[in-house]
Amino acid sequence: MAENTKKSSPATILAAWLVVCIPLAWGVYNTLLSSMKLFAAVPSGF
Amino acid sequence: MPLLSFLDRQRSVAHPGYSRWLVPPAALAIHLAIGQVYSFSVFKIPLTELIGITKPGPDDWAQSQVAWIFSLAIVMLGLSAALFGKWLETAGPRKAMFVSACCFGLGFVIAYFGAVSHQLWLLYFGYGVVGGVGLGLGYISPVSTLIKWFPDRPGLATGMAIMGFGGGAMIGSPLAIKLMAHFRTPTDVGVGKTFLVMGALYLCFMMLGVFMIRVPRDDWKPEHWAAPVKLQALITTHDVDVSTAMKTPQFYLLWIILCVNVTAGIGILEQASPMIQDLFKGMIGPVAAGGFVGLLSLFNMGGRFFWSTTSDFIGRKPTYFIFLALGAALYVFLPRTGGDHMNSVKLFVAVACVLLSMYGGGFATIPAYLRDLFGSHNVSAIHGRLLTAWSTAGVLGPVLVNDMREYQLAHGVDKAGAYQTVMHIMAGLLVVGFIANVLVKPVDPKYWLPDSVPRNESGSLH
Numbered sequence: 231m232a233e234n235t236k237k238s239s240p241a242t243i244l245a246a247w248l249v250v251c252i253p254l255a256w257g258v259y260n261t262l263l264s265s266m267k268l269f270a271a272v273p274s275g276f
Numbered sequence: 277m278p279l280l281s282f283l284d285r286q287r288s289v290a291h292p293g294y295s296r297w298l299v300p301p302a303a304l305a306i307h308l309a310i311g312q313v314y315s316f317s318v319f320k321i322p323l324t325e326l327i328g329i330t331k332p333g334p335d336d337w338a339q340s341q342v343a344w345i346f347s348l349a350i351v352m353l354g355l356s357a358a359l360f361g362k363w364l365e366t367a368g369p370r371k372a373m374f375v376s377a378c379c380f381g382l383g384f385v386i387a388y389f390g391a392v393s394h395q396l397w398l399l400y401f402g403y404g405v406v407g408g409v410g411l412g413l414g415y416i417s418p419v420s421t422l423i424k425w426f427p428d429r430p431g432l433a434t435g436m437a438i439m440g441f442g443g444g445a446m447i448g449s450p451l452a453i454k455l456m457a458h459f460r461t462p463t464d465v466g467v468g469k470t471f472l473v474m475g476a477l478y479l480c481f482m483m484l485g486v487f488m489i490r491v492p493r494d495d496w497k498p499e500h501w502a503a504p505v506k507l508q509a510l511i512t513t514h515d516v517d518v519s520t521a522m523k524t525p526q527f528y529l530l531w532i533i534l535c536v537n538v539t540a541g542i543g544i545l546e547q548a549s550p551m552i553q554d555l556f557k558g559m560i561g562p563v564a565a566g567g568f569v570g571l572l573s574l575f576n577m578g579g580r581f582f583w584s585t586t587s588d589f590i591g592r593k594p595t596y597f598i599f600l601a602l603g604a605a606l607y608v609f610l611p612r613t614g615g616d617h618m619n620s621v622k623l624f625v626a627v628a629c630v631l632l633s634m635y636g637g638g639f640a641t642i643p644a645y646l647r648d649l650f651g652s653h654n655v656s657a658i659h660g661r662l663l664t665a666w667s668t669a670g671v672l673g674p675v676l677v678n679d680m681r682e683y684q685l686a687h688g689v690d691k692a693g694a695y696q697t698v699m700h701i702m703a704g705l706l707v708v709g710f711i712a713n714v715l716v717k718p719v720d721p722k723y724w725l726p727d728s729v730p731r732n733e734s735g736s737l738h
Contacts, residue, residue: 236291237293238298243297246488247301250440253447254308254443257446258443258446261446261570261573264570265567265574267563267564267566268565268567268571268625269567271560271561271563271567272559272560272621273559
């Protein structure tokens with residue numbers, strides 16, 4: 231049987247990263263939104 | 277069974293041309309899912325209102341009873357990582373990830389039955405024990421595979437995966453809140469259905485990792501890369517078996533380092549919200565304090581990637597020297613930023629964020645430190661045993677923080693002063709870790725596996 235030597239396509243690699251990065255980005259976005267409440271509360275100079 | 281033979285290690289060996297950049301997303305799929313455990317606190321209040329719906333009823337569970345679900349899961353994480361690490365080395369990462377996904381998903385399903393039938397033991401058994409086994413196996417399963425794919429950048433590789441564990445809570449928390457709001461009715465808080473949906477979602481997400489993961493061929497190495505001829509003193513080209521590693525002083529020194537680093541981090545995590553409110557009375561309320569906790573989780577996640585990647589350039593031992601020395605200094609300094617002294621919220625937040633980044637960095641850099649000292653042969657199994665330091669810190673940290681604080685308050689110390697004592701204890705612990713790091717030396721050659729001993733693809737001995 232011939233050995234599969236096909237190179238992984240950049241599209242496959244991109245898709246794999248998107249699958250994990252999209253939920254992570256959503257989580258980071260939500261956390262950033264929550265963090266803004268801290269900055270809103272701190273008066274300038276403190 | 278032919279269907280499950282897909283999970284065998286031989287079936288997951290990468291074909292020539294397979295990109296190693298497909299492996300970190302596979303690891304991330306697992307770690308982003310199991311990192312959900314750190315957002316379990318969002319279920320705490322709904323689980324105490326299963327009967328009362330709007331407020332805890334007389335037959336509802338107490339928060340202290342519900343808290344044991346999370347504690348059990350973390351204890352099982354450490355135990356299963358220690359117990360099944362050796363099996364993982366021979367079974368391969370795909371099979372281990374598959375079992376992890378099944379356990380983690382099944383844990384949620386059992387928890388669903390526990391919530392709808394109001395049986396607390398089902399939550400302990402489901403999310404705590406079965407889910408906890410999924411956590412432990414999932415946590416260590418991609419480690420040695422990533423190190424083998426990235427011999428040139430082991431810190432970067434393991435940092436990417438373990439960063440996912442830090443990021444998992446950021447996904448799990450809003451997801452659970454939105455699902456509970458969706459399923460909430462006048463007669464149901466919606467937590468049961470949320471468990472069921474989350475179990476199914478996480479099972480599917482983790483299966484992506486199962487399908488994507490590949491182990492490199494024995495003769496594989498990165499293109500245009502050759503193993504360095506002159507290695508740093510601590511980096512070995514030899515391997516140490518997991519059982520033998522347990523007999524070396526290096527294992528216990530790293531155990532101490534991880535344990536104190538995690539304990540100190542918990543010192544802040546455990547009391548982040550009340551601490552900022554007490555130190556800056558009248559300036560920071562509960563809502564802003566919640567934002568502070570969110571910011572800490574971002575730095576906890578980012579630090580995992582930043583510090584482990586940095587360790588590839590400056591070395592593992594110097595990286596831990598930074599964590600332990602800078603950490604100790606910052607823990608002493610932190611209370612001085614409060615309202616009684618410098619009164620600078622920004623400085624307080626900045627110091628706490630640096631400390632949390634080093635807490636995360638300590639987790640993410642340890643697999644590469646183990647690889648440097650013991651080789652990549654049994655690194656997942658050794659990592660699994662080392663994670664008992666995490667379980668220990670998970671108990672030690674909160675006990676130290678809460679008991680010491682309560683003792684101080686009971687003896688008339690004001691709230692801000694009580695934080696100072698706790699932070700000084702954390703600094704002292706980090707000094708102990710610093711001394712342990714000084715004592716880390718290369719592993720004695722008598723512990724090395726003989727070069728003549730043949731190993732199969734799995735890295736296990738014939």
